[in-house]
Amino acid sequence: MERSFLAYLRGRCQSLRQVPVGIGDDAAVLDPPIGRQVLCTDQIIDGVDFRSDEQSLADVGYKSMAINLSDIAAMGAVPVAALVTLSLPKTNATRIAGEVYEGILQAAGQFDVAIAGGDLSTYEGPLALSVTMTGDVHGGEPWLRSGAKEGDAVLVSGAVGGSLLGRHLRPTPRIELAGRLRRLATVNAAIDVSDGLSLDLDRLLAASRVGAELDVDQIPIHEDAVARSRQTGLTPFQHAWSDGEDFELIVTMSPDDADRVLRCKELSVPMTRIGTVTGRTGLWKKSTGKVERLSPQGYQH
Amino acid sequence: MERSFLAYLRGRCQSLRQVPVGIGDDAAVLDPPIGRQVLCTDQIIDGVDFRSDEQSLADVGYKSMAINLSDIAAMGAVPVAALVTLSLPKTNATRIAGEVYEGILQAAGQFDVAIAGGDLSTYEGPLALSVTMTGDVHGGEPWLRSGAKEGDAVLVSGAVGGSLLGRHLRPTPRIELAGRLRRLATVNAAIDVSDGLSLDLDRLLAASRVGAELDVDQIPIHEDAVARSRQTGLTPFQHAWSDGEDFELIVTMSPDDADRVLRCKELSVPMTRIGTVTGRTGLWKKSTGKVERLSPQGYQH
Numbered sequence: 288m289e290r291s292f293l294a295y296l297r298g299r300c301q302s303l304r305q306v307p308v309g310i311g312d313d314a315a316v317l318d319p320p321i322g323r324q325v326l327c328t329d330q331i332i333d334g335v336d337f338r339s340d341e342q343s344l345a346d347v348g349y350k351s352m353a354i355n356l357s358d359i360a361a362m363g364a365v366p367v368a369a370l371v372t373l374s375l376p377k378t379n380a381t382r383i384a385g386e387v388y389e390g391i392l393q394a395a396g397q398f399d400v401a402i403a404g405g406d407l408s409t410y411e412g413p414l415a416l417s418v419t420m421t422g423d424v425h426g427g428e429p430w431l432r433s434g435a436k437e438g439d440a441v442l443v444s445g446a447v448g449g450s451l452l453g454r455h456l457r458p459t460p461r462i463e464l465a466g467r468l469r470r471l472a473t474v475n476a477a478i479d480v481s482d483g484l485s486l487d488l489d490r491l492l493a494a495s496r497v498g499a500e501l502d503v504d505q506i507p508i509h510e511d512a513v514a515r516s517r518q519t520g521l522t523p524f525q526h527a528w529s530d531g532e533d534f535e536l537i538v539t540m541s542p543d544d545a546d547r548v549l550r551c552k553e554l555s556v557p558m559t560r561i562g563t564v565t566g567r568t569g570l571w572k573k574s575t576g577k578v579e580r581l582s583p584q585g586y587q588h
Numbered sequence: 589m590e591r592s593f594l595a596y597l598r599g600r601c602q603s604l605r606q607v608p609v610g611i612g613d614d615a616a617v618l619d620p621p622i623g624r625q626v627l628c629t630d631q632i633i634d635g636v637d638f639r640s641d642e643q644s645l646a647d648v649g650y651k652s653m654a655i656n657l658s659d660i661a662a663m664g665a666v667p668v669a670a671l672v673t674l675s676l677p678k679t680n681a682t683r684i685a686g687e688v689y690e691g692i693l694q695a696a697g698q699f700d701v702a703i704a705g706g707d708l709s710t711y712e713g714p715l716a717l718s719v720t721m722t723g724d725v726h727g728g729e730p731w732l733r734s735g736a737k738e739g740d741a742v743l744v745s746g747a748v749g750g751s752l753l754g755r756h757l758r759p760t761p762r763i764e765l766a767g768r769l770r771r772l773a774t775v776n777a778a779i780d781v782s783d784g785l786s787l788d789l790d791r792l793l794a795a796s797r798v799g800a801e802l803d804v805d806q807i808p809i810h811e812d813a814v815a816r817s818r819q820t821g822l823t824p825f826q827h828a829w830s831d832g833e834d835f836e837l838i839v840t841m842s843p844d845d846a847d848r849v850l851r852c853k854e855l856s857v858p859m860t861r862i863g864t865v866t867g868r869t870g871l872w873k874k875s876t877g878k879v880e881r882l883s884p885q886g887y888q889h
Contacts, residue, residue, distance in 0.1 A: 308732060312663070312733050312734070312795070313628060313663055314659050314662075314663045314730070315626065316627075324620060325618075326617075326705065326722065327614060327616065328706060329707055330718075332713075336709075361615075362613070364615075368627065370720055406629055406630055406631045406718070408637075410635065410714065410716075411714065413712065413713055415675060417718045419720040421627070429609070431609060431617075477614075479614060494612070494613070
């Protein structure tokens with residue numbers, strides 16, 4: 288299967304000027320990035336991270352790219368090249384690979400990523416997709432989790448919660464937003480919301496050895512969180528607080544930079560300030576007169 | 589499992605100055621290479637590419653790195669960073685990951701590669717290891733399969749055949765040799781012998797749209813090919829011609845450069861000239877008076 292399918296793929300795969308040699312040699316060749324490079328990988332497996340009997344395979348392929356694109360965005364980078372490794376069940380391997388690649392190529396085209404190589408195997412196991420992606424910061428500094436400073440404003444993009452109602456199938460990685468934020472502000476720290484707003488924020492704060500005081504009423508609750516709460520009996524806030532797979536960005540920056548971002552009318556998705564970084568570690572609820580500790584929740588791998 | 593094991597790994601993983609941010613953020617951060625970068629990925633799966641009931645898991649981990657290192661060597665590059673994705677059977681996942689990582693870390697230390705990230709999953713399936721690796725050519729040009737020129741000498745490193753007797757478990761990627769060759773000569777084309785000397789040479793020639801006339805008596809037959817021939821009834825030459833997993837390098841260069849390489853006493857492994865690139869495509873046997881077409885053989889995925 289591999290040889291003919293590779294020939295087909297080579298014809299269809301997105302190519303880019305920055306990737307002078309893609310599929311077909313011992314390795315791909317990339318032009319050097321301007322400044323530092325970011326490099327991430329994420330794998331999804333049938334029965335663990337998705338269910339092929341409930342989702343279209345094109346969606347699964349799209350998602351394998353989107354979760355990596357979201358990591359690239361969370362580093363403040365622009366994606367360049369992806370390597371795609373598929374482990375395919377022996378039965379219907381070529382059909383499955385073809386359907387999965389529909390989504391992969393769609394994401395590659397939409398976000399201007401070259402498919403520069405990969406590997407294909409058939410085996411006695413479930414469909415697994417592993418994508419590795421490179422990104423450039425064009426001479427700037429990558430956004431780390433560890434850069435949040437006391438006094439920073441904490442902002443989140445879009446609205447969160449209830450992604451399980453369908454948004455998780457075709458998440459929108461915030462590549463364009465990250466580029467805009469980089470031009471508008473100095474982002475001190477960033478992470479994407481993959482496992483839950485509070486859990487991922489807590490990870491960012493822990494990496495920065497700081498905490499945050501949150502204005503919980505400001506957390507932008509997605510309408511899907513409201514709809515989902517009618518199914519689950521949890522509150523919309525609880526869904527916004529702990530649901531995963533939103534793939535929004537959490538960023539911290541100086542209050543002045545935050546004001547400039549919040550005034551900007553040209554963001555592809557709105558940003559909301561939800562709190563302030565504090566020297567005291569942990570998540571805290573901002574309210575008049577008393578201080579209440581909040582417990583981060585979300586999807587633990 | 590993932591969190592505690594990741595913490596353990598983070599402590600043990602090889603780090604390098606060129607990789608300022610490794611495991612633990614949304615992506616790794618690499619200093620930019622000098623000139624072009626090479627990027628490869630290869631996956632091995634239990635029951636397909638190895639058998640965990642017959643091999644030590646440390647060997648399997650080592651091999652997952654070595655096959656990628658061999659691709660980096662075949663591009664004439666120096667390895668920099670690796671991302672390691674493991675899919676682990678649910679039973680004994682942590683023990684398996686620990687044993688596999690012994691070999692991965694050994695290869696990383698030996699060849700000075702940073703383990704810059706990766707992914708770990710447990711699932712209902714066989715052990716699978718997918719490694720992605722970056723390499724630098726330090727401002728030079730990567731060696732492609734497609735650069736062979738009519739009149740080039742064809743050289744192979746070491747001796748080939750019979751790797752199944754045990755060499756395939758702990759292959760030696762020719763990183764050091766590639767560096768030496770780069771300093772001695774202009775390599776026009778290169779490939780590593782993963783699927784068989786004749787098959788991989790044929791791939792190089794096809795990518796270059798040329799052929800080669802081989803002095804078949806010069807092909808360096810490994811002693812393991814002789815030993816193996818006593819088990820299989822094939823000739824030692826047949827094993828040298830078609831056995832895979834030697835991970836030696838095939839390179840082409842001008843005859844003058846080849847002479848310089850062949851005279852060099854400081855190669856980590858000897859090089860042998862086995863033929864000459866011709867304008868006529870295909871593999872041909874050089875002999876007095878007549879011309880005989882040779883058929884490439886090896887392991888077809």
